Amino acid sequence: MRKFIDKIKPAFEKGGKFGFLHSTFDAFESFLYVPDTVTRKGSHIRDCVDLKRIMIIMVLALVPAMLFGIWNTGYQHSLAFGLTDWGFWNIIGYGLVKVIPLYLVSYIVGLAIEFVSAQIRGHEVNEGYLVTGMIIPLIVPADVPLWMLALAVAFAVILGKEVFGGTGMNIWNPALLCRAFLFFSYPSMMSGDTIWTSGVTRYLAEGKAYASGNGLVDSFSGATPLAHPSVEGLQTAGTSLWDLVSGVIPGCVGETSAIAILIGAVILIWTGVASWKIMFSSLVGGLVIGYLGFAAGVTDLPGYYQLLMGGFLFGTVFMATDPVTSAQTETGKWIYGFMVGALAVTVRLFNPGYPEGMMLAILLMNTFAPLIDHYVTDAAISRRAKKIKTA
Amino acid sequence: MSNIIELKRGLNIPITGSAVQKAKKVIIPDVVAAKPVDFRGLIPRLLVKEGDTVLAGSPVFADKVSPDILFTSPVSGTVTEIVRGEKRKLLEIRIKADKDQKYEDFGTEKVASLDEAGIKAKLMKSGLWPALVQRPYGIVARPTDTPKAIFISAFSTAPLAACPEYALRDEFENIQTGVNVLQKLTKGGVHMSFNSDNYSGTPFHKLENITPHIFGGKHPAGNVGVQISHISPIAKGDVVWTVSLLMTAAIGKLFNTGKYDVSRLVAVTGPKAIEPSYVKGIAGMSMKDIAEYYDNSGNDIRFISGDVLTGSNIGKDGFLGFFDNQVTLIKEGNEHELFGWAKPFRTSQFSTSHTYFSWLTPKKKYEMDTNLHGGPRAFVMSDVYSKVLPMDIYPVYLIKACMTGDIDKMEKFGIYEVLEEDLALCEYVCPSKIEIQSILSDGINLMMKEMA
Numbered sequence: 001m002r003k004f005i006d007k008i009k010p011a012f013e014k015g016g017k018f019g020f021l022h023s024t025f026d027a028f029e030s031f032l033y034v035p036d037t038v039t040r041k042g043s044h045i046r047d048c049v050d051l052k053r054i055m056i057i058m059v060l061a062l063v064p065a066m067l068f069g070i071w072n073t074g075y076q077h078s079l080a081f082g083l084t085d086w087g088f089w090n091i092i093g094y095g096l097v098k099v100i101p102l103y104l105v106s107y108i109v110g111l112a113i114e115f116v117s118a119q120i121r122g123h124e125v126n127e128g129y130l131v132t133g134m135i136i137p138l139i140v141p142a143d144v145p146l147w148m149l150a151l152a153v154a155f156a157v158i159l160g161k162e163v164f165g166g167t168g169m170n171i172w173n174p175a176l177l178c179r180a181f182l183f184f185s186y187p188s189m190m191s192g193d194t195i196w197t198s199g200v201t202r203y204l205a206e207g208k209a210y211a212s213g214n215g216l217v218d219s220f221s222g223a224t225p226l227a228h229p230s231v232e233g234l235q236t237a238g239t240s241l242w243d244l245v246s247g248v249i250p251g252c253v254g255e256t257s258a259i260a261i262l263i264g265a266v267i268l269i270w271t272g273v274a275s276w277k278i279m280f281s282s283l284v285g286g287l288v289i290g291y292l293g294f295a296a297g298v299t300d301l302p303g304y305y306q307l308l309m310g311g312f313l314f315g316t317v318f319m320a321t322d323p324v325t326s327a328q329t330e331t332g333k334w335i336y337g338f339m340v341g342a343l344a345v346t347v348r349l350f351n352p353g354y355p356e357g358m359m360l361a362i363l364l365m366n367t368f369a370p371l372i373d374h375y376v377t378d379a380a381i382s383r384r385a386k387k388i389k390t391a
Numbered sequence: 392m393s394n395i396i397e398l399k400r401g402l403n404i405p406i407t408g409s410a411v412q413k414a415k416k417v418i419i420p421d422v423v424a425a426k427p428v429d430f431r432g433l434i435p436r437l438l439v440k441e442g443d444t445v446l447a448g449s450p451v452f453a454d455k456v457s458p459d460i461l462f463t464s465p466v467s468g469t470v471t472e473i474v475r476g477e478k479r480k481l482l483e484i485r486i487k488a489d490k491d492q493k494y495e496d497f498g499t500e501k502v503a504s505l506d507e508a509g510i511k512a513k514l515m516k517s518g519l520w521p522a523l524v525q526r527p528y529g530i531v532a533r534p535t536d537t538p539k540a541i542f543i544s545a546f547s548t549a550p551l552a553a554c555p556e557y558a559l560r561d562e563f564e565n566i567q568t569g570v571n572v573l574q575k576l577t578k579g580g581v582h583m584s585f586n587s588d589n590y591s592g593t594p595f596h597k598l599e600n601i602t603p604h605i606f607g608g609k610h611p612a613g614n615v616g617v618q619i620s621h622i623s624p625i626a627k628g629d630v631v632w633t634v635s636l637l638m639t640a641a642i643g644k645l646f647n648t649g650k651y652d653v654s655r656l657v658a659v660t661g662p663k664a665i666e667p668s669y670v671k672g673i674a675g676m677s678m679k680d681i682a683e684y685y686d687n688s689g690n691d692i693r694f695i696s697g698d699v700l701t702g703s704n705i706g707k708d709g710f711l712g713f714f715d716n717q718v719t720l721i722k723e724g725n726e727h728e729l730f731g732w733a734k735p736f737r738t739s740q741f742s743t744s745h746t747y748f749s750w751l752t753p754k755k756k757y758e759m760d761t762n763l764h765g766g767p768r769a770f771v772m773s774d775v776y777s778k779v780l781p782m783d784i785y786p787v788y789l790i791k792a793c794m795t796g797d798i799d800k801m802e803k804f805g806i807y808e809v810l811e812e813d814l815a816l817c818e819y820v821c822p823s824k825i826e827i828q829s830i831l832s833d834g835i836n837l838m839m840k841e842m843a
Contacts, residue, residue, distance in 0.1 A: 034727065034728040034732060037766070038693075041826050044695055044702065045404070045699045045700075047819055048731070049746055054771075124767070165769070168768060377788060380785070
């Protein structure tokens with residue numbers, strides 16, 4: 001294998017026959033093998049961790065949410081259509097049929113753009129998209145038309161990332177940009193009661209679905225808890241607190257199960273890949289505003305419900321903590337996280353038009369993260385200047 | 392006794408090949424080199440030509456800007472070769488050593504009887520002035536300055552560094568004389584930092600005329616720059632000098648014996664060193680003189696003058712640097728590793744990151760090589776750097792300021808306080824494989840140009 005790669009390598013070098021595919025070749029080669037490059041300047045030895053390792057841990061942390069999402073997609077479908085005879089494998093099978101195309105579109109479109117732009121710039125292909133591509137299918141409804149998703153992915157990767165210079169330079173989280181694009185361009189596909197359960201949209205439009213059984217069951221509401229965030233609303237939908245925790249509710253593919261997300265959170269915090277400070281302060285922010293709203297009578301749900309509904313946890317764990325677009329300073333991370341949580345719940349409580357406040361809150365705080373950092377570093381510098389003066 | 396300053400952040404790199412405290416051989420130097428490149432920002436003026444004979448302590452080149460600062464030959468012998476690089480940059484002056492070493496005599500006067508000007512003149516004439524390193528920027532000190540204070544670190548935490556208590560065990564008197572000399576050059580006193588681990592055990596705490604400080608913690612706690620930032624941070628306009636303990640001893644020797652003597656015990660270390668131990672060598676000695684320490688038949692050894700984080704790659708025919716008393720031999724890691732980053736376990740590799748499992752074996756030492764372990768990327772992770780930098784600065788912001796060449800920001804983010812060695816660990820842990828030390832170098836060079 002190594003010999004084969006070494007044999008074809010010259011063709012992909014500068015000036016070689018396939019020189020224009022250099023970045024592509026390099027990406028596949030370095031995917032298989034750690035490159036043989038040695039240190040040139042500065043430190044002669046380097047830690048063996050690299051971004052590939054960090055990204056793969058991120059991907060790994062998303063796996064529980066993805067697996068649960070696949071199952072839940074099928075399960076919600078079977079509930080909606082009264083397919084009581086469906087066993088575990090039917091459910092998984094249906095989930096796979098729905099979710100795998102999302103992944104294919106996400107990765108093919110996203111990676112193609114990544115490869116082309118790396119090639120144009122003559123850089124190595126960055127592994128950042130492995131994570132973005134993993135997240136995107138988990139934060140859209142399973143029924144989203146694939147061409148819309150492709151368009152949104154292209155928008156997010158090109159305008160969200162590549163124009164800034166690729167991973168590490170972007171201002172906004174690309175996965176969230178993708179969702180925001182869908183949300184504002186095709187609101188009918190991203191809100192309402194009927195889109196969250198796979199198969200329902202098509203059934204309503206064409207009168208059939210992949211396995212529609214006897215049609216929608218009478219009790220089907222399809223609403224996510226977020227659409228009717230009140231004690232009464234949850235009761236009508238038959239959603240218990242345990243349903244919210246375990247995630248057997250309609251919603252975006254991967255965002256529903258608190259348990260699956262928390263498994264991911266443990267992996268991320270333990271490996272130090274994502275900041276526990278952001279996660280923690282975001283939870284605190286969400287709770288504070290949630291309880292304020294509860295106390296002020298804006299909602300009759302206690303604060304902790306806010307953490308369990310919609311994409312709050314998923315956003316907190318996997319997207320607010322994106323090391324590139326979040327605050328860079330440690331003090332900044334506390335402020336940033338708190339604001340994300342607080343804003344998300346604020347938007348939810350006071351603007352029913354945008355029930356998923358998490359997306360907007362994170363994007364907004366992404367925008368302000370550099371400002372937070374600016375004030376944090378400024379404060380540190382003037383504190384230091386004072387110290388030097390007195391010393 | 393002052394308080395212990397305990398530094399929490401840092402990292403001791405677990406690399407194999409630390410030197411046992413035994414002087415295995417006395418090197419009789421054959422060809423040695425004086426290297427202008429050991430001194431940052433120096434523009435050398437050559438004073439000898441091939442075929443000239445020199446004594447130990449005879450000038451071979453001088454500073455073009457301050458011509459009184461002389462750089463002298465470590466041995467007596469004949470100049471055999473003048474090595475130049477690109478654009479005729481002066482790299483090395485190679486000198487073939489005589490069998491019997493003869494020294495220039497600089498005279499032995501009582502330090503107490505000398506004034507500041509006399510001491511400066513003697514240091515510059517003998518070639519030991521360049522041992523004084525100025526901060527900011529890490530350049531050779533300017534004779535016209537009076538520094539705020541002079542700092543000496545009496546211990547090193549660098550990977551595999553020579554143990555000062557062993558390497559300088561016969562130099563106590565010389566170090567004391569050196570301290571007395573340095574004390575006359577500043578009004579702020581000579582500050583010496585000790586390690587909390589062996590403060591009472593080291594003989595050096597008995598030195599007089601010093602202001603002692605005690606530091607605890609992992610590398611870079613032994614770096615003088617880190618210590619300064621905790622003792623008395625460098626503000627804009629401040630000038631302080633630093634001297635290594637090794638060079639303090641050489642200064643003391645000059646005043647005690649009248650000789651320019653830069654011989655020293657050198658630790659030969661690293662995973663590729665066979666039975667790592669000490670040799671009695673000299674500044675500028677050739678790697679060929681320690682041939683029994685390595686087997687370079689595969690031509691895969693990197694020769695480093697200094698430690699693995701900050702030393703310079705001098706090649707198999709290279710020469711020990713002026714400031715160094717350590718040689719590190721490591722393997723060139725120019726090999727592909729199949730699925731390296733994807734393997735769940737990678738037990739032969741060390742990582743500070745919990746994405747690998749080397750934290751389970753805290754005592755284990757690793758045979759590290761020079762592989763980069765990845766490809767260069769933009770900054771992504773934000774919290775890995777400050778974990779290994781016990782200073783009150785934001786390393787990523789400083790480096791970004793250096794990249795953009797923004798003088799104001801570099802100043803704000805503390806460029807006066809740091810040298811490459813202080814950020815070396817940031818470079819080591821960087822998952823984006825950014826050449827932090829080299830970027831910082833460019834930043835410092837830009838500062839010097841703009842502020843001159």
